[in-house]
Amino acid sequence: MSDALIEGKKLTKRFEDFVAVDGIDFRVEPGEAFGFLGPNGAGKTSTMRMISCVSPVTDGELRVLGMNPATQGSEIRARLGAVPQEDTLDLELTVRENLLIYGRYFGLARPVIRERADELMSFVQLTDRSGDRVDELSGGMKRRLTIARALINRPELVLLDEPTTGLDPQARHLVWERLYQLKRQGVTLVLTTHYMDEAEQLCDRLVIMDGGLIVAEGSPRQLIDQHSTREVVELRFDADDDRAKALALISRTDVPHENLADRILIYTADGETEVEQLGRSGVHPETVLVRRSSLEDVFLRLTGRTLEE
Amino acid sequence: MTALYFHVIERNVLAYRRLWGIFLTGFAEPLLYLASIGIGVGALVGTVKGPGGQMVPYDQFVAPGLLAAAAMNGSVFDTTFNFFFKYKYAKTFDAMLATPLGPVDVARGELGWALMRGTIYAAAFLFFMAILGLTSSWWAILCLPAAMLIGFAFAGAGMACTTFMRSFVDFDYVNMALLPLFLFSATFFPLSQYPAGVQWIIRCTPLYQGVALERALAFGELSWTLSINVLYLAAMGLIGLHIAGRRLALLLQP
Numbered sequence: 001m002s003d004a005l006i007e008g009k010k011l012t013k014r015f016e017d018f019v020a021v022d023g024i025d026f027r028v029e030p031g032e033a034f035g036f037l038g039p040n041g042a043g044k045t046s047t048m049r050m051i052s053c054v055s056p057v058t059d060g061e062l063r064v065l066g067m068n069p070a071t072q073g074s075e076i077r078a079r080l081g082a083v084p085q086e087d088t089l090d091l092e093l094t095v096r097e098n099l100l101i102y103g104r105y106f107g108l109a110r111p112v113i114r115e116r117a118d119e120l121m122s123f124v125q126l127t128d129r130s131g132d133r134v135d136e137l138s139g140g141m142k143r144r145l146t147i148a149r150a151l152i153n154r155p156e157l158v159l160l161d162e163p164t165t166g167l168d169p170q171a172r173h174l175v176w177e178r179l180y181q182l183k184r185q186g187v188t189l190v191l192t193t194h195y196m197d198e199a200e201q202l203c204d205r206l207v208i209m210d211g212g213l214i215v216a217e218g219s220p221r222q223l224i225d226q227h228s229t230r231e232v233v234e235l236r237f238d239a240d241d242d243r244a245k246a247l248a249l250i251s252r253t254d255v256p257h258e259n260l261a262d263r264i265l266i267y268t269a270d271g272e273t274e275v276e277q278l279g280r281s282g283v284h285p286e287t288v289l290v291r292r293s294s295l296e297d298v299f300l301r302l303t304g305r306t307l308e309e
Numbered sequence: 310m311t312a313l314y315f316h317v318i319e320r321n322v323l324a325y326r327r328l329w330g331i332f333l334t335g336f337a338e339p340l341l342y343l344a345s346i347g348i349g350v351g352a353l354v355g356t357v358k359g360p361g362g363q364m365v366p367y368d369q370f371v372a373p374g375l376l377a378a379a380a381m382n383g384s385v386f387d388t389t390f391n392f393f394f395k396y397k398y399a400k401t402f403d404a405m406l407a408t409p410l411g412p413v414d415v416a417r418g419e420l421g422w423a424l425m426r427g428t429i430y431a432a433a434f435l436f437f438m439a440i441l442g443l444t445s446s447w448w449a450i451l452c453l454p455a456a457m458l459i460g461f462a463f464a465g466a467g468m469a470c471t472t473f474m475r476s477f478v479d480f481d482y483v484n485m486a487l488l489p490l491f492l493f494s495a496t497f498f499p500l501s502q503y504p505a506g507v508q509w510i511i512r513c514t515p516l517y518q519g520v521a522l523e524r525a526l527a528f529g530e531l532s533w534t535l536s537i538n539v540l541y542l543a544a545m546g547l548i549g550l551h552i553a554g555r556r557l558a559l560l561l562q563p
Contacts, residue, residue: 015563052407054403054406054407054561054562055562055563056562073411074409074410074411075409077407077408077409078408078409080407082407084403084407086400087400088400088401088403088404088407089404090320090324090399090401090404091399092324092327092328092399093323093324097323100323101316101319101320101323102404102408104316104319104320105313105316105320105404105405105408105409105410106408106409107313107316107409150407153408
C-alpha cells in the first residue's frame with residue numbers, strides 16, 4: 001500500500017484565517033483516474049496546487065511520486081503535467097512555439113521537443129494551427145493546447161484543474177476523448193470538476209469535497225448507491241396550490257423527497273411504481289420525469305443546494 | 310544540462326524575434342540624447358572639468374554619462390513594466406513555475422534577459438562613441454562591462470520594486486525616481502557644480518556610481534574609489550535579485 005502516486009494525510013491549507021483545505025486524507029493509485037468533485041470554494045484547487053508543488057502545504061503530510069513537495073518540488077514537477085484552471089499559455093508565441101519553449105523549461109533537447117510537439121499537435125487536433133498566435137485560438141483550442149503542453153515531458157501523472165469549464169459541448173467531448181486515451185495509455189489522471197457528467201465519464205474513483213473537507217469517497221457507482229437511490233422522479237406543477245397539495249400528500253408518506261423551487265424530487269428504487277402510487281393518492285403533476293440517479297443527485301444532497309461562491 | 314534559468318532567457322529571445330521594431334528602439338534613445346545634448350549643447354558649452362581635473366570637450370564628458378543612464382533606463386524598463394506585465398497579466402511566470410523552474414530561476418532568467426538586451430544596446434552606443442572620437446583611452450573598452458554592471462544593479466533593484474507593485478499606476482513612482490537620477494547624477498555636468506553638502510548626497514545615489522565609473526574609464530582616469538562604485542552596484546544588484554526571488558515565491562506560490 002505504500003506505492004501510491006499521491007498520498008495526503010491530514011493535508012491542510014490555510015490562508016491566514018481562512019481554512020481552504022481542512023485536514024483531508026486521500027490516496028491516488030498508479031493508473032487510475034481520480035477526481036475531486038465539489039462546488040466552488042470547496043478546496044479543490046488549493047489541493048491541486050499543493051499536489052502540483054506550486055503552493056506550500058500548511059499542515060499535514062503530502063507525498064507525490066514518493067517525494068516531498070516541500071524539498072523536492074522541482075524533481076516532482078519534472079515528472080508532472082499540470083493543466084491549471086486558467087490557461088497560462090504564452091500569448092506572445094505561436095501554438096508550436098508554446099510547446100517548444102515549454103519543453104525547454106523541462107530541460108529537454110530541441111530535437112526531442114520538436115518531434116513530440118508534432119505528435120502532440122496532432123493528438124489535440126491543432127496541427128493546422130501550429131503557426132498561429134495563441135490569442136487567435138478559440139477557448140476550446142486553447143484548452144487543448146494547454147493539455148498538449150502539459151504532456152510535453154511525457155508525464156506519468158497529469159493534474160487537470162477543471163479541464164472543461166467554459167467549453168462548448170463539442171470541445172468538451174474532444175477533451176474527454178483525449179483524456180480517456182491518455183488513461184488507456186496508463187497515465188494517471190487527477191482532475192477537479194464540478195460537472196457530474198465529467199466525473200462519471202472519466203473518474204474511476206472520486207472524492208466529494210465541501211468546505212475544505214472530504215464528505216464522500218468511492219467510485220461514481222458506489223457513491224450513487226450509497227448516497228442516492230436507483231431512480232429519481234421529478235414532478236413539476238403549473239399551479240402553486242396543486243403543488244402544495246401534492247407536497248402535503250408526499251410528506252405524509254415516508255418517501256425521501258426534496259422540495260425545490262421548480263420541482264419536487266422523489267428518491268426511490270422504482271420510479272414507475274412510485275408514480276402510480278402517488279397517482280392513486282391524488283398527486284397529479286403536469287409533468288413527470290423518471291430518470292436514473294446521477295452523481296449530481298449525490299453531489300447536491302451532500303453539498304447542499306445553497307449557492308456557494 | 311544548462312542551468313534552468315537559461316530557458317527563461319530563451320523564452321524572451323523567442324518572443325522578441327517577432328518584435329524587432331521594439332527591440333531596435335532601444336538603440337535610438339541614447340543616440341538621440343548624444344546628438345542633442347552632447348553635440349548640440351556641447352558646441353555652446355565648450356569644455357568642462359573632466360574626471361582627472363583637466364578640461365575636456367563637453368561631448369566627451371557627457372557621452373559616458375549617457376551610457377550609464379541608458380544602461381539604467383533599459384534594464385529598469387525591462388524589469389518593471391515588462392516584468393510586471395508578464396507576472397500579473399500574461400501569467401508567463403505561472404506557466405514556468407509549473408515546470409522544474411522555481412521562482413529564483415525566473416528572477417535570474419528575467420534579470421539575465423534584461424542584462425543581455427542592455428549589453429547589446431550599450432555595445433552599440435560605445436561603438437558610436439568610439440567612431441565619433443568621444444573616447445580618449447583604451448580603458449574605454451571596460452565601459453561595456455561597467456554598463457553591464459549598472460544594468461545588473463538596476464535590473465535587480467527594479468525587479469525587487471516591481472514585486473511590491475499592485476497596478477500600473479504604481480509605475481509613476483518609478484518615473485519619479487528615474488528622472489531625478491537621470492538629471493542630477495553628474496550625468497550632464499560635473500559634481501563640483503553642487504554645493505559641498507549636496508555633493509555628498511549625490512555621491513550616495515546609485516546612478517552616480519555608474520556615471521563616475523563610466524566617465525573614469527572613458528578617460529582612462531583610474532583610481533581606487535572606482536572599486537567603491539563597483540561594490541555598490543554589485544551589492545545593489547545582488548540584494549535586489551535576492552528580494553525579487555523571495556517575493557516571487559510569496560506572490561506566485563501562495
